Amino acid sequence: MIFMPENKKYANLESIIHPRSVAVIGASENPDKVGHIIMGNYVDGGFPGKLYPVNINSTGTIMGIKSYKSVLDVKAEVDLAVIAVPAAIVPAVLDECGRAGVKGVVIVSGGFAEVGNVDLQNEVEKVAKRYPMPVIGPNCLGIMDPRSRNNTLFLPSFKIDKPKIGGISFASQSGAVGSSVLDMINHEGFGLARFISYGNAVVVDEVDILNYLMHDKETKVIVFYIEGVKRGKEFMEVAREVTKIKPVVIIKGGITEAGAGAAHSHTAALTGSYQAYEAVFRQCGFSIASDLKDLLNFAKIFSTQPLATGNRIAIVTNGGGTGVITTDALYKSGLKLATLSKDSETSLRKVMPSIVNIRLPLDLAGDADDKRFGDALNAVENDDNVDAIVTIALFQTPGADSKLAESLIHFGTQMKKPMVVISMGGSFTQAHKAIMESAGLPVYGSPSEAASSLVALIDYSKYRGKIL
Amino acid sequence: MIFMPENKKYANLESIIHPRSVAVIGASENPDKVGHIIMGNYVDGGFPGKLYPVNINSTGTIMGIKSYKSVLDVKAEVDLAVIAVPAAIVPAVLDECGRAGVKGVVIVSGGFAEVGNVDLQNEVEKVAKRYPMPVIGPNCLGIMDPRSRNNTLFLPSFKIDKPKIGGISFASQSGAVGSSVLDMINHEGFGLARFISYGNAVVVDEVDILNYLMHDKETKVIVFYIEGVKRGKEFMEVAREVTKIKPVVIIKGGITEAGAGAAHSHTAALTGSYQAYEAVFRQCGFSIASDLKDLLNFAKIFSTQPLATGNRIAIVTNGGGTGVITTDALYKSGLKLATLSKDSETSLRKVMPSIVNIRLPLDLAGDADDKRFGDALNAVENDDNVDAIVTIALFQTPGADSKLAESLIHFGTQMKKPMVVISMGGSFTQAHKAIMESAGLPVYGSPSEAASSLVALIDYSKYRGKIL
Incomplete structure (x- = not known):
C-alpha cells in the first residue's frame, strides 16, 4: 500500500x-x-x-x-x-x-x-x-x-x-x-x-x-x-x-x-x-x-464563462425598464457600469437607429433584432473599458426570435469576456432559454440572480489574481 | 359633468x-x-x-x-x-x-x-x-x-x-x-x-x-x-x-x-x-x-392566501436538508419557527413512523406520501401555536406524486392560515408545480423566495392590524 x-x-x-x-x-x-x-x-x-x-x-x-x-x-x-x-x-x-x-x-x-x-x-x-x-x-x-x-x-x-x-x-x-x-x-x-x-x-x-x-x-x-x-x-x-x-x-x-x-x-x-x-x-x-x-x-x-479581468459591466438590452432595474441590481451588488470608449461610441452611433442613446445601459429599443444585438455585442466585446457583459433579451418583443438566441449563443460561448443573459417570461421565453442554456450560455430569470452570479465570478476572479 | x-x-x-x-x-x-x-x-x-x-x-x-x-x-x-x-x-x-x-x-x-x-x-x-x-x-x-x-x-x-x-x-x-x-x-x-x-x-x-x-x-x-x-x-x-x-x-x-x-x-x-x-x-x-x-x-x-395572524411558522418537509435551509431562510428574514402544542405532539406521535422526530421543522422523511403529509398538515392547521405553514414537497422522492399535489391543493386553498409550498427540480417537479399553481397554491422554487414572500404577507398583515 x-x-x-x-x-x-x-x-x-x-x-x-x-x-x-x-x-x-x-x-x-x-x-x-x-x-x-x-x-x-x-x-x-x-x-x-x-x-x-x-x-x-x-x-x-x-x-x-x-x-x-x-x-x-x-x-x-x-x-x-x-x-x-x-x-x-x-x-x-x-x-x-x-x-x-x-x-x-x-x-x-x-x-x-x-x-x-x-x-x-x-x-x-x-x-x-x-x-x-x-x-x-x-x-x-x-x-x-x-x-x-x-x-x-x-x-x-x-x-x-x-x-x-x-x-x-x-x-x-x-x-x-x-x-x-x-x-x-x-x-x-x-x-x-x-x-x-x-x-x-x-x-x-x-x-x-x-x-x-x-x-x-x-x-x-x-x-x-x-x-x-x-x-x-x-x-x-x-x-x-x-x-x-x-x-x-x-x-x-x-x-x-x-x-x-x-x-x-x-x-x-x-x-x-x-x-x-x-x-x-x-x-x-x-x-x-x-x-x-x-x-x-x-x-x-x-462552468461556462471565463474569469473576469475587472468589474466594469456593459448592459445591452431590448427593454429600457429592465435595463434600469439591472443597473440598480449591479450597483446594489457592488459592481458598476462601464463607460464606453470613444471608438465604441463612434462605431455604435454609425450603426444604431437615431432613437438609441449611445450610453450604458445600451437600450436597443423594443424592435431590436439579432442584427442590432450583434452590432452592440461586437462593440462591447472589443471595448477595453468593458470587463463583462449582461445581455437582456426579452423575447416578448417583435425582433426577438431563435435567430437572436443563436446570435447570443455565438457571442456568449466564444468571447473572452464573461457574458450572461437575462430573459424573463412564459412559454416562448422558456423555450429560448432552454435553447441558449443547452448550448452553454448562462440565462437568468431576474436581474438580481444575474447580478449575484456575476459577483460570485468577479470575486473569485479577484481571488485568483485576475483582477488587480 | x-x-x-x-x-x-x-x-x-x-x-x-x-x-x-x-x-x-x-x-x-x-x-x-x-x-x-x-x-x-x-x-x-x-x-x-x-x-x-x-x-x-x-x-x-x-x-x-x-x-x-x-x-x-x-x-x-x-x-x-x-x-x-x-x-x-x-x-x-x-x-x-x-x-x-x-x-x-x-x-x-x-x-x-x-x-x-x-x-x-x-x-x-x-x-x-x-x-x-x-x-x-x-x-x-x-x-x-x-x-x-x-x-x-x-x-x-x-x-x-x-x-x-x-x-x-x-x-x-x-x-x-x-x-x-x-x-x-x-x-x-x-x-x-x-x-x-x-x-x-x-x-x-x-x-x-x-x-x-x-x-x-x-x-x-x-x-x-x-x-x-x-x-x-x-x-x-x-x-x-x-x-x-x-x-x-x-x-x-x-x-x-x-x-x-x-x-x-x-x-x-x-x-x-x-x-x-x-x-x-x-x-x-x-x-x-x-x-x-x-x-x-x-x-x-x-392573490391566493389569507392574511396572517402572527409570524410563527410551521415547516413540514419530506427533505431534511431543505428543512434546515428553509429554517435558516425564515430566521434571516425575521420570522421564526412555531413550537408545536402538546396536543399536536401527542396526535402526531400516534400517526407518524418512529423515525420522524416530532418537532419543527417536521421532517416526514423521504418516503412520506400524501397520507403522511395530510396527517402533518391537519395537525399544524389546527394548532393555535402555528400562524402560517411552509410545506416543502420534493417530488424526486418515492412518495411524492400527483396525489400529494392534490392533497396540498386541498390544504393550501381551504385552510384559514396562509400556506406556501417549496418544490425544486426538473420536469417532473415543474409539472406538479404547474398543477398546484393552476389550482391557486403559491409554489416557490427556493427557500429564500418562499421566505421573502411570507415576510411580505406578514408585514402587510401587521400593517392591516391582523397581528398585534
Whole structure:
C-alpha cells in the first residue's frame, strides 16, 4: 500500500466514482426494494462493467444476472460495493466487503446516528477503518456519474431529469438537497461531472471529497452542500489548495441557531458558529451561496464563462425598464457600469437607429433584432473599458426570435469576456432559454440572480489574481 | 359633468379598461403595422363590442370591417380610442378624439419625451387637458383586460402566454418590464385582473391608476412598476387609502444613482431620492419588491392566501436538508419557527413512523406520501401555536406524486392560515408545480423566495392590524 498523508487517506475515490465492476448488496427482484431500484439503474442504464447482485437469500439469479449469497463468493475484483441492506446487518456486510478486498463502498442504508443509533454508526466506522477502502455514507444517495453510467440513486428515475455530461460536480451531505438541486442542474442542461451524496460521512468526508474533486480533470466547478465539517484544519488546508485550481460554490445548512438545531437531528452534524465558517469560506476563496438556487446559478456561470479581468459591466438590452432595474441590481451588488470608449461610441452611433442613446445601459429599443444585438455585442466585446457583459433579451418583443438566441449563443460561448443573459417570461421565453442554456450560455430569470452570479465570478476572479 | 376632486379627475378608467366600443386609429391591412396587430387582438380575440377601424387612407373596410377616415366620422359612442399613428400627428388625432366625445384614449405611439421630443409631448398634454377624457400614454403598451377581451398590446401574441382571469392587477410605467412580468404572471396561471402599461403618463398617472384599482372589485392585489412619481402629495394620499383595502406590491426603477440616470433617458421621469421613496412606501403599507421576480412571487401569495395572524411558522418537509435551509431562510428574514402544542405532539406521535422526530421543522422523511403529509398538515392547521405553514414537497422522492399535489391543493386553498409550498427540480417537479399553481397554491422554487414572500404577507398583515 502506498503511503498517504492522513488527510488524503480516503481521497482516492476512483473505484467508487467510475468502477469497472459493481456488487449490489441487497439486490432484489422486489421492485419496492432499494436494491432493486439500484440494480435497475445499472441494467437499464447501460452500465458497461461487470455487475454482481448479492443477496443472502439469492437462489441463482437476480434480474436475470448470476447472483451471490455474499460478496465473498464473487471471487473476482469488485471496484464498488453498494450496500442496501437493513441497518443492523450493515457492519457484518461491510466487514465481508473488507475481507473480499472490495476497493470502495457506498452504504445507502439509513437508520444510524440520524435517528439516534449512534452505537451502530460507531460500529460501522470501526469496521470500515480496519480496511483501506474508502466508504461513503451511510444514510445517503451515493453516486451519479453520467460518464461511467454509475448510479446508486434509489429514487424513481422518471422523477429526476437525465444529466448531460459536463463539468459541474455536486457533493451534498443531504440527500434531499442533493436530489432536488441535481434535478435542477440536469433540467437546465449545464452538464454534470460527478454527483456525490455522502450522508453521515463516517469515513469519507468533506475533506476527502474536496481532495478527490480537486484533481479530477472532468470537474470544472465544485458545488457543495454541507451541514458541518468534522476536520476543520484539514478542511482549510485542502480548501486553500482547491480554489487555486477551480471554483467552489458552497452553502452551509444550519447557519441560524434554529437551523442548526434542525440540522443536528437531520444528519447528526455539529454545525458550529456560522460566523467562523463564513470567515473560513471567504479566506479560502469559496463562493458562498445564500440560497439553494444560488448553487445552480453560480455553477452556470462558473462552468461556462471565463474569469473576469475587472468589474466594469456593459448592459445591452431590448427593454429600457429592465435595463434600469439591472443597473440598480449591479450597483446594489457592488459592481458598476462601464463607460464606453470613444471608438465604441463612434462605431455604435454609425450603426444604431437615431432613437438609441449611445450610453450604458445600451437600450436597443423594443424592435431590436439579432442584427442590432450583434452590432452592440461586437462593440462591447472589443471595448477595453468593458470587463463583462449582461445581455437582456426579452423575447416578448417583435425582433426577438431563435435567430437572436443563436446570435447570443455565438457571442456568449466564444468571447473572452464573461457574458450572461437575462430573459424573463412564459412559454416562448422558456423555450429560448432552454435553447441558449443547452448550448452553454448562462440565462437568468431576474436581474438580481444575474447580478449575484456575476459577483460570485468577479470575486473569485479577484481571488485568483485576475483582477488587480 | 360630475365634479371630481383634482386628484381623482382621471380616476374613472372604466371606458378604457372595459369598453363596449373601440376605435383603432392607425388601423391597417399591413401586418407590420402596430395598428394591424391591435386590430387583430380584437378581431381574433373575440372582442364582443363594436369595433371602428380608423385610417386617413381608408377606402371602405379594414380587415373586413367598415372603416373611417377620422374618428369624427364614426358618429356613434366610442368608449375607447387607441391611437397608433406617427408621433407628429398624435396631437391632431387626439384633438379629434376629444371633439368626437370619445370617453377614453390610449396612445401607444412612441417618439416623445423619451427620445427628447419634449415639446411634442407638451403639445399632447395641452390637447388632452382640453377634454374630460382620461388619456393613457404615450409610449406605452396600453391595456390587457381578459374579462372584457380588451387588448391594445402590439406584441406578437404567440410570444406572451394567455392570461387566466383572476385577481392580480399589474401597472407598469415600462412596457418591457410590463410585458415580461405579465408573461410570467400568465405563465404561472395565477390570474390577471387588469394590465396597464402607462408609459410617459402625460395625463393618467400613478395616482389615477391607484385610485381606479383601489375601487375595482376584480382587483385583489395591485402590482406596480414605477420609475418616478409626479404628484407626491396626492400619491401618498391615495396610497394610504388603497392599502387599507388591498395589498400593493411595488418596485421602483432607478434606486441607485446609475439606475436613476438610465431611467431618465428611458421614460424621462425624475426619480428622486430612493431613501425618500422607500420611507414613503413603507409608511403607506406597500410591499417593496427588491427584484422583478418578487413582483410575481409576492402577487402569488397575496392573490391566493389569507392574511396572517402572527409570524410563527410551521415547516413540514419530506427533505431534511431543505428543512434546515428553509429554517435558516425564515430566521434571516425575521420570522421564526412555531413550537408545536402538546396536543399536536401527542396526535402526531400516534400517526407518524418512529423515525420522524416530532418537532419543527417536521421532517416526514423521504418516503412520506400524501397520507403522511395530510396527517402533518391537519395537525399544524389546527394548532393555535402555528400562524402560517411552509410545506416543502420534493417530488424526486418515492412518495411524492400527483396525489400529494392534490392533497396540498386541498390544504393550501381551504385552510384559514396562509400556506406556501417549496418544490425544486426538473420536469417532473415543474409539472406538479404547474398543477398546484393552476389550482391557486403559491409554489416557490427556493427557500429564500418562499421566505421573502411570507415576510411580505406578514408585514402587510401587521400593517392591516391582523397581528398585534
